[in-house]
Amino acid sequence: MSDTHQPSKETLLEIYRIATLIKQADDRFIELIKAGQIASPYYSPRGQELIPAAISVNLKPSDYVVTTYRGIHDQLAKGIPLKPFVAELLGRATGTCKGKGGPMHITHVASGLPVTTGIVGAGLPIANGLAWAAQLNGTDQVTVVNFGDGASNIGAFHEALNLAAVWKLPVIFVCQNNRYAEHTHYSLGTGAATIADRAIGYGIPGVEVDGNDAVQMWRAARDAVARARAGEGPTLIEANTFRFRGHLLGDDSHYIPKEEMAEAVAADPVPRMRAWLIGQGHASDSQLAAIEAANVAAFEEAVEFGLASPYPDVSELDKDVVAEGAHA
Amino acid sequence: MSTTAQKKINTAQAINFALHDAMELDRSVVVLGEDIADDQGGGVFKCTAGLSAKYGTGRVKSTPIAEQAIVGAAVGGALAGLRPVAEIMLMNFTTVAMDQIVNHAAKLRFMTGGQTHVPLVIRTTTGAGFGTGGQHADYLEAWFAHTAGLKVVAPATPADAYGLLLSCIFDDDPCIFIENLPLYFQPGDAPVRGERIPLGKAKVVQEGSDITLVSYSRTLHEVVAAAKGLAKEGISAEVIDLRSIAPLDFDTVRASAAKTGRVVVAHEAQVDFGVGAEIAARLHKDLFGTLKAPVARVGAARSPVPFSKPLETAFVPTRERILAAIRETLD
Ligand SMILES: Cc1ncc(C[n+]2csc(CCOP(=O)(O)OP(=O)(O)O)c2C)c(N)n1
Ligand SMILES: [Mg+2]
Numbered sequence: 001m002s003d004t005h006q007p008s009k010e011t012l013l014e015i016y017r018i019a020t021l022i023k024q025a026d027d028r029f030i031e032l033i034k035a036g037q038i039a040s041p042y043y044s045p046r047g048q049e050l051i052p053a054a055i056s057v058n059l060k061p062s063d064y065v066v067t068t069y070r071g072i073h074d075q076l077a078k079g080i081p082l083k084p085f086v087a088e089l090l091g092r093a094t095g096t097c098k099g100k101g102g103p104m105h106i107t108h109v110a111s112g113l114p115v116t117t118g119i120v121g122a123g124l125p126i127a128n129g130l131a132w133a134a135q136l137n138g139t140d141q142v143t144v145v146n147f148g149d150g151a152s153n154i155g156a157f158h159e160a161l162n163l164a165a166v167w168k169l170p171v172i173f174v175c176q177n178n179r180y181a182e183h184t185h186y187s188l189g190t191g192a193a194t195i196a197d198r199a200i201g202y203g204i205p206g207v208e209v210d211g212n213d214a215v216q217m218w219r220a221a222r223d224a225v226a227r228a229r230a231g232e233g234p235t236l237i238e239a240n241t242f243r244f245r246g247h248l249l250g251d252d253s254h255y256i257p258k259e260e261m262a263e264a265v266a267a268d269p270v271p272r273m274r275a276w277l278i279g280q281g282h283a284s285d286s287q288l289a290a291i292e293a294a295n296v297a298a299f300e301e302a303v304e305f306g307l308a309s310p311y312p313d314v315s316e317l318d319k320d321v322v323a324e325g326a327h328a
Numbered sequence: 329m330s331t332t333a334q335k336k337i338n339t340a341q342a343i344n345f346a347l348h349d350a351m352e353l354d355r356s357v358v359v360l361g362e363d364i365a366d367d368q369g370g371g372v373f374k375c376t377a378g379l380s381a382k383y384g385t386g387r388v389k390s391t392p393i394a395e396q397a398i399v400g401a402a403v404g405g406a407l408a409g410l411r412p413v414a415e416i417m418l419m420n421f422t423t424v425a426m427d428q429i430v431n432h433a434a435k436l437r438f439m440t441g442g443q444t445h446v447p448l449v450i451r452t453t454t455g456a457g458f459g460t461g462g463q464h465a466d467y468l469e470a471w472f473a474h475t476a477g478l479k480v481v482a483p484a485t486p487a488d489a490y491g492l493l494l495s496c497i498f499d500d501d502p503c504i505f506i507e508n509l510p511l512y513f514q515p516g517d518a519p520v521r522g523e524r525i526p527l528g529k530a531k532v533v534q535e536g537s538d539i540t541l542v543s544y545s546r547t548l549h550e551v552v553a554a555a556k557g558l559a560k561e562g563i564s565a566e567v568i569d570l571r572s573i574a575p576l577d578f579d580t581v582r583a584s585a586a587k588t589g590r591v592v593v594a595h596e597a598q599v600d601f602g603v604g605a606e607i608a609a610r611l612h613k614d615l616f617g618t619l620k621a622p623v624a625r626v627g628a629a630r631s632p633v634p635f636s637k638p639l640e641t642a643f644v645p646t647r648e649r650i651l652a653a654i655r656e657t658l659d
Pocket of ligand 1: 070147148149151152180181182247362395417421
């Protein structure tokens with residue numbers, strides 16, 4: 001029985017808006033890095049835009065999203081305000097973390113982004129705690145935790161899935177399977193045929209979807225969110241995708257066969273969705289162009305804000321280590 | 329001196345040479361870690377380049393991202409007679425394997441009454457300065473040095489990296505071998521191939537009479553630069569590179585301190601509860617009446633490594649901060 005439920009036209013356009021905002025942000029950050037404005041490694045999510053875009057339209061502002069160093073797509077999709085977001089990447093005092101966290105650790109509690117980790121796998125156990133608190137407090141908050149295919153091989157993944165199952169937590173484990181962990185292909189690091197297959201060992205649903213297909217991704221997220229909100233427990237979603245810009249900026253992807261890369265780039269999900277929206281009659285070219293132009297304008301305003309912002313004062317080193325007034 | 333000693337190489341190459349030479353010498357030497365085989369690029373920093381091509385993927389294993397499994401396999405391999413060299417990509421990721429390191433590698437010799445021992449090396453790297461923020465640049469040597477059963481080694485030059493790594497590999501106890509990211513690319517004198525540098529022996533980098541400066545790893549280079557500046561002012565500093573943190577060559581430090589009466593210890597790890605505290609305590613015990621000034625310590629701020637550039641710069645023990653501590657100690 002195939003699922004034919006379609007997102008509304010508005011939902012589809014919102015997914016597209018978010019996806020193009022991510023693409024815009026990624027392009028612009030790379031320019032800023034090359035211009036020497038951001039002094040940090042950068043882990044581009046290009047190619048993975050539709051996953052968080054299609055998840056986020058199923059979430060409420062109060063829901064939590066946990067992500068990783070490769071996380072700007074997840075943060076933008078969750079609705080992080082652009083100005084302090086860009087300022088954080090630039091290490092400015094006006095950034096979401098006062099410049100202390102940086103590109104690998106962008107968090108914004110007010111947007112439901114309470115933790116972004118640089119430690120592979122570490123987000124999953126923490127997501128359980130967020131979900132547990134929601135369960136205890138009787139809120140209907142859902143926690144989505146994003147991680148890579150490589151992360152599914154670390155102990156934290158396995159411990160967290162089991163605990164979430166036993167405690168029936170309102171948590172959604174989203175494995176963004178981009179086929180590579182640093183320079184290691186999926187098949188060299190992972191024994192299971194699919195990551196979704198692993199769910200059965202923990203007694204939870206495991207769903208494999210094409211993460212580069214907005215509608216499929218939207219349906220999987222919709223079901224997992226409904227299950228979590230209804231108190232029925234966690235879901236593992238494996239969203240198949242690809243990363244176009246290597247592990248981090250400067251990586252020439254020499255370990256990826258040329259044909260594999262070419263095929264993935266030819267199937268770039270963002271232009272593909274654009275063509276599909278027009279082909280299906282959901283939007284006209286000029287409507288989509290207007291969305292894109294609005295993204296560019298909003299983003300440029302944020303970049304201007306960030307570049308004009310001051311760096312944090314050195315005295316900030318002593319602050320936020322422990323509660324104000326307490327001794328570090 | 330052999331001609332190879334005149335050549336310059338960097339620390340990444342020195343480590344690569346040591347691994348090649350150890351594997352060539354002894355079939356029980358095996359290497360494992362994330363992305364270390366040649367198909368994955370021979371290590372993120374190329375320290376393991378060429379090993380899998382030469383010695384095969386049986387002895388040189390790329391692993392999944394699973395630090396606990398990596399160190400656990402190294403412990404097991406070591407118990408069964410191998411000499412595993414595990415690469416943990418960055419020092420912060422050793423935290424994921426702390427049970428294997430602290431509860432097992434460090435303690436099994438003792439807990440089995442000497443029936444077993446664990447001759448493994450954990451090579452790892454760290455260091456602030458690249459804008460990686462709070463989870464990728466910590467110096468955690470004091471944690472390991474605080475654990476009985478572990479040796480902790482932190483070279484500052486390519487030649488030392490080579491000779492000390494060979495010693496660690498052929499040592500019969502577990503060694504934590506701390507490399508430094510920025511130093512990977514800094515050239516220095518090439519080592520004499522095959523020559524090991526004993527663990528637990530500090531190096532007097534420069535002799536002097538007015539003050540003793542103790543350091544290791546990257547901070548040593550800041551200390552040497554500071555000492556050069558002092559020399560222009562007629563101040564004669566003795567610079568000691570610890571090389572090994574545990575075992576600590578306290579004899580060398582004490583002898584120098586007895587001579588100069590003034591000591592500054594500088595390291596990139598935060599000051600509080602650090603290696604400097606251990607040295608200061610021992611010096612104050614042995615030379616309480618002789619010291620002309622309290623032992624001074626310079627290190628990172630007591631905060632996580634910050635991202636923003638001005639904060640990151642202020643976080644690490646800069647030459648200026650080292651000089652300020654020296655001047656205060658000389659006053
Ligand atoms: C515990 C730990 N080990 C190693 C690393 C280094 N590292 C950073 S990202 C990465 C690869 C992760 O791959 P995957 O989970 O597939 O995510 P992707 O980067 O592809 O999004 C590795 C090994 C780390 N950050 N944390
Ligand atoms: Mg991956």
